[in-house]
Amino acid sequence: MVERRRSLISFAEIASLAKVERPVATTWARRYIDFPEPISRDRGQPLFDSEQVVSWLLETGRGNADPGTLRAELALHSLSAWRDHLPASALVATLTSLICLRHHLDEPLRITSWDALVPHAARVDFDDAHLLAELSTLPTDTGVELAGLADDLIDAAYTASEAFEWVLDRCHQLGAGQMALDEPVPLVSQMLAQLSGAATLAEGSIVVIPYARTGGLLASVHEQAPEHSLLAADPDPAMARLIRRRMFVHGLTDLQFDVADGHEPNIDGWGNPDLVVCALPYEPAETRRAHSILTRIADLIDWLDQDRVAVVLGPADALAQPLAPHEDADLLRRWFLTEGLLKAVVTLPEGVFRHRPGYRTAVWVLSRTPEKRRTGLVMLADLSSIPISEQSVDTLVADVDIFRAAGWNEDRRHAVRHGVILPIQVLNDRPGTALTPRHRPRETRHTETVRERPARISELEIEFAKLMHQEPAELRVRAIERQGDQVVRTSVARMLKERRIRKIPGHRVKDEHLSADGELVVITPEEVLGRVPLGGHRIDLLAFTEAFERGALTRPGDIVITANPELGALVDLEGSSVVAFPARILRARLDAERPVRPRVLAALLRSAAAEHRRVEGALRVPRRLEELLIPELASDEAGRYDTLLAEIDRLGSLLRKQAATLAALDQLTAAGMADGTLTII
Template sequence: MAATLSMADIARLAHVQRPVVSMWRQRAVPGAPFPTPRADGRFSAGDVLTYLSATGRGNNPDPELTSDLTVASSSATDPADRGDLLTLLAARAVLGADALAETDVEDLLDDVEALDPDDEWLFSEVEGADVERLARTADAVADNSYSPAEAYEQLLAADPDPSGLTAPLVDLLAELTAALLGEDSKLVDVAGTATGTALRLAADESLTPPAILLARDLPSDRATARRTPLRATLRRYRVHRCEVGTVAMEDDWDLPAGSVILARVPDHTDPARADPAQSDPDHTDSAHTDSVQAAPATAEAFGLIDDLTLQMGPGTTALVLGPASILIDELPDALVGQRDAFLRRGLVRAAVRLPAGLLRGGGGEHLALWLLAEGDSRHLWAGDLSGRSLDAATSQQLLDDVVAVARSERQRAFSILHRAEAAKVIALSQSLVALDVSPADPLPVSAADDAARMAELLALLAEPMPDPLSGLRPEASDAGGGGHGSALSATLGDLARKRLVRIISGYRLPRLPAGTLQMWTAEAVATHLPAGVDLLALTTAIPGAALTAPDDLVFTSTGTPHAVVDAGGGSVVAYPARILRVSPTASCSPRAIAATINELRPGTGIGKWRSWQVPLVSGSRREVEDVMTRIQAWEDQTRTRLAQIGELRRLATRSVTSGAVRFAAADCTHPEPAPVDEKGQ
């Protein structure tokens, strides 16, 4: 391997942006000139390391440790060598070996064969690798990384798949899947198209690792099996120590309730599907190519989705990702009937056009997401995120909406999805998001009712708010050690390890009828408004379900973190919400912890709660709790007022704008009855 680096490689090695390296070349350090490039414009890796060590430039404290990985990831490295390095890193990861260079090649093959006796994912690759030449490089890359698995992923990222998904979309799919998975269920990765999402879930220490199934087409012979790209998928799972079962697409998957199927349908621009003759510009123009390929691609996509629906039973959901041109946009008459068939069967519960730019290769293509599940066949929930970015706030809104649709939660305000009549969508054969899908008010309300309710709200808003902190005033104290900057804190992970707090996962509950038992869902925690569930239905679904204790903290870590203190206790908590129970001997305030969690930025979520810094109480815990409880009372009053104002605004929007209700000036000093004409009107 040529130990040379490009300017971009140097930037990655030094942990800086590419223009910074150009500035280094222009602004030399006395006694340490920038390395001289070779004839091909690249730089000796040794010279670069000497320069960085002498100047101290860059943000990498020890660039020599990561130089082997940088060289291996460089575009100048032979792709075949990089492939062999990936193979050797995989072997080291699955074998737990300390050094490949110290292992005899035949012994290495024997060890790999013992793990892969049927040669399904690794043996042929190790057998064909140049082990003797590359073993030391593989060892250096692994030794200077957190783990061989991390080194494998970093080297794999050197040749990114242009059709791969960006991190924000993978995170969204992982959080959606985590919210939809039930107890003792399975996660199905169809044809290896959702491996990144599955690994994202497996890496979350706060979740029980899901049972993963890899659904694939069985190869016709052994030679074909050795060439299938699913070998790399299985290898990647094994590198991360994920036990994965395999199942043929045509077999019965026997999925329990709560299972989730993840699939991505093909696009006609996928180079793996393209006919070389059609993709050659000397044979045909691009417009003709698109028209020729679009129909087979659409038929193949809907054929795959149809196969998935045959595997779905009660309580099973599927998340299908694909081009918006197939799943959302208007289709030709010859193809639209295939999509309408799924709408008629009531399997498409939600359809969303996603923002552009969610593929690693860039471009303006829009992807779309379908939620498939049994449910209300009369309605479709549709949303369009065109022109928006998939930032943390948008991801959280979409996550909440899709989960609510999957759980048939109607009594909530949707942020992105809107309900459409399925029959209307089918009849017009247009884009699934092109319609005015705002549902009409199902229950007509009289103007008198609206006027009476608005008068009631105005009276409530006019009442003075009591002061929970009346009679108290803040005073500086020497006990704090000189200011808030010296306040003590600890991570939740440390507190949990010391048994000062206890984290209890919420229950994966089926859809239950409403009732009087208080229930904290993820949405309820975010809004501080608990839902209600029927106690008998709960005990039937979850016998012996444990409830919260007084002053338990309930929190969520997906998307934007939220927390609330359940002062009275006696509530059931639904996954993905969790309970944080503070030990009576801990110097911690549940309400102070909740306030800290609610201040965390979006994206601090899935799997990160162990690293959250929370305050410790250096004085009287009872005094802190008393103050925080009083402040919470202020917040609760304010939240109630805001809810009343929101209701007043909605009523005014409906009735005042239409002229059904008007606000007349009140004359409280000389009220007179309204004049009555001869007809009594």
């Protein structure tokens, strides 16, 4: 019996696994005697056996993760225990081979001895093209344990294909990130597959995908059109073997796909391609040459017959950005236009390649159209300032689909949302010009929002006039120099002890909890310190109640304080807000013998904090907020000061509204003047 390799997990990882806040996991360990004991420590932090922890969570039902998710995360976390025992690339290769073998055998691997599994692998991979080499050299103990882990992954994922994708998604965490370094993010691969029109081709069409890397683009095309044959290639033999495994677990047979070890797919024997889809490999800017990039694309479209399509993702500096006029790259790029090959150019935002965030890319859609049917038009779309999302992808794909369905002609019934359709001659007459839209077409500029701008501007003018009439003639503070005895001092710590106020902790709000239009305002240290306005952070009521079982909202007059990154205090006049840790609440007790006035206390704390700022290089402020000494004002004096602060707040709010109205006027008029939809008379 092979001993199981333990996967260790920290309190933070337990909290993430169970979908709870970090202190909850610590409380479980302290409160429940049946919680697993730590196995070891790392720099003082206890580490637990992940399988024992997940078993405890499943038995007790604690946490917010469902059982299926817990089992899946346990199986994936167990992979990390192997990082010190196998090279990352070998671990991924071995595990994906075992998942593929499980798919071939259609039964759990653990029910068969390792000595019998290897001959099974030799039978299903008799020419050693995708998994035999990865499994035949494994020591028995390693093979048995990894086979069990592969079974666990498939059981948690329900299918071998889903388990395979999980492993590839964790490549970077396993230290094998270089495998997916030149692979577009999944949503972009799906976009390329949709732009290609693969789903509209006749059954059994041949799709060519060079530079396939881990096969993400193949998987996306297969998802769009599972009945097509796929021909791929990658110069790295290990990647080619991985792609074959990936295609097998996705249900393809060796009669439906072929993966070549090299730069070009094995087209001979399959027939002429109906479609070419590819992402050109990344090259550093220092060695990247636009002419060589364009030459590579010209070689790709040599495979295309009439009316066949190619979709190519490549560097924007070669495909879309300006080129030196009349030089080889410019002449070749304009050749694609004048020959009627280039149908659409789409400039994408940065981040298309997850691990190359500054790499700018563009997409070309090409088709070999007979001369008599050429329209002389090209679509230019610019998504460089629009995040890649399902909505933006759907909009782009619809634009290109309609352009293609009209015979690469403009459909007057449909306005291109993110670009323009131009005569090719306009671009050809401007050597070196960028293949990006200079401005949006009239149809997309004159939207309902644009048409309503003049009316909205008039409303803002009226609103500003009303606000101006609200301002009083003057503000009288009536402050004089204090005479007489020294002022009595107190502190927050003393007020807490005297039960004049009470302290309430903030909630550990995560970024994923926040939304732009949530019902509840979230007050973070940024709001307390005045660095961002209130309302900039929000959370949905449902998300708040689910994440914080005993979550509490502020009440009107609560003081929100923070000591990190600086000391600060803010009065929440409206209430019903969520305070985010490390900010906390000081709540005045109305039944106290000497009630605290929140505005006064907050103002005095801010003033005292200004004298004890954190110096550059220090980790903490020199004095805790609870220790700051502030004046203990007499009741009548505190009342007069509170009245003054209320008036200052009112005037400040009025000025902010005036400034916001002017900013809105500025933004609306500038937007209208910039896009040519407004004029000033």
